[in-house]
Amino acid sequence: MQKRVVVTGASSGIGAATVRRFAELGWQTVAVARRADRLAALAAETGAHAIACDVTDEAQVAAMAREVVETGGADALVNNAGGALGTDSVETSSNDDWRWMFEVNVIGLRTVTAALLPVLRDGIRTAEGGSGWASILNLTSTAGLSAYPGGSGYNAAKYAAHAVTEVLRLELAGEPIRVMELAPGLVHTEEFTLNRLRGDAAGAEKPYENVTPLTAEEVAHVLVGAFEQPPHVNQDLIVLRPVAQSSVFHTHRGPLSAKA
Numbered sequence: 635m636q637k638r639v640v641v642t643g644a645s646s647g648i649g650a651a652t653v654r655r656f657a658e659l660g661w662q663t664v665a666v667a668r669r670a671d672r673l674a675a676l677a678a679e680t681g682a683h684a685i686a687c688d689v690t691d692e693a694q695v696a697a698m699a700r701e702v703v704e705t706g707g708a709d710a711l712v713n714n715a716g717g718a719l720g721t722d723s724v725e726t727s728s729n730d731d732w733r734w735m736f737e738v739n740v741i742g743l744r745t746v747t748a749a750l751l752p753v754l755r756d757g758i759r760t761a762e763g764g765s766g767w768a769s770i771l772n773l774t775s776t777a778g779l780s781a782y783p784g785g786s787g788y789n790a791a792k793y794a795a796h797a798v799t800e801v802l803r804l805e806l807a808g809e810p811i812r813v814m815e816l817a818p819g820l821v822h823t824e825e826f827t828l829n830r831l832r833g834d835a836a837g838a839e840k841p842y843e844n845v846t847p848l849t850a851e852e853v854a855h856v857l858v859g860a861f862e863q864p865p866h867v868n869q870d871l872i873v874l875r876p877v878a879q880s881s882v883f884h885t886h887r888g889p890l891s892a893k894a
């Protein structure tokens with residue numbers, strides 16, 4: 635039976651690459667984000683079912699969940715929609731930025747999860763069509779595991795998303811639903827740092843200078859690989875960094891070479 639996955643934040647970067655990878659491996663995909671034009675292009679390319687939805691709007695999320703049911707249900711969910719705004723300190727950052735980051739990275743993740751859990755359970759229970767298992771993966775970040783100066787609201791939001799993932803795994807104990815987390819380090823996507831720096835294109839390239847970061851496609855391969863494991867295999871937390879980045883504080887710039 636063909637499995638069906640809902641991917642949020644599918645209009646760019648890691649989310650779009652994740653939809654492409656699932657589709658390559660024969661999954662049915664539902665691509666969710668706010669920008670309908672980008673989703674339409676991805677749908678034309680991959681066969682995804684596109685649903686324009688702001689994950690911070692509860693009514694839109696409820697409508698999205700209904701559309702998922704009406705178009706075939708779901709066995710899997712990737713909560714990927716998210717982002718960072720600003721690099722200011724705790725002292726100088728703005729509450730509006732913090733609110734935006736908490737809305738999308740934490741509360742949006744919770745809203746989508748709550749709306750789709752009944753849909754995932756229906757998929758499990760439907761004896762003939764259902765797979766008997768369901769999977770959820772939350773895309774957090776190494777910023778949710780290690781704080782750094784200027785991380786402030788993004789650190790706080792991703793730590794919270796990490797905590798939500800752990801709580802959910804405990805609360806779903808006894809159900810055939812795996813709850814996984816992927817925490818990437820430096821990934822070069824088109825929009826993530828550009829949005830964080832409010833459109834400063836030159837500044838947005840700096841983190842990727844003289845280093846080979848991860849690509850969205852590389853993250854997507856590992857992410858989808860977790861769903862391709864036998865369904866009882868739960869990769870609780872996958873931390874994924876480029877070799878040159880041994881921690882949030884240690885990024886080697888320049889060529890890598892073996893010690894003499």
Ligand SMILES: NC(=O)c1ccc[n+]([C@@H]2O[C@H](COP(=O)([O-])OP(=O)(O)OC[C@H]3O[C@@H](n4cnc5c(N)ncnc54)[C@H](OP(=O)(O)O)[C@@H]3O)[C@@H](O)[C@H]2O)c1
Nearest residue numbers: 643645646647648667668669688689715716775821823826
């Ligand atoms: N790039 C990195 O270095 C990195 C590292 C670790 C973790 N991450 C995390 O990985 C995820 C994807 O990052 P990325 O690099 O692929 O960034 P990206 O290209 O900026 O993608 C973010 C996605 O989230 C969607 N989104 C934002 N707000 C939304 C909302 N309110 N409702 C629905 N969708 C929303 C955006 O689509 P619309 O604008 O069309 O809604 C977009 O598709 C994020 O959670 C990010 O925090 C990124």
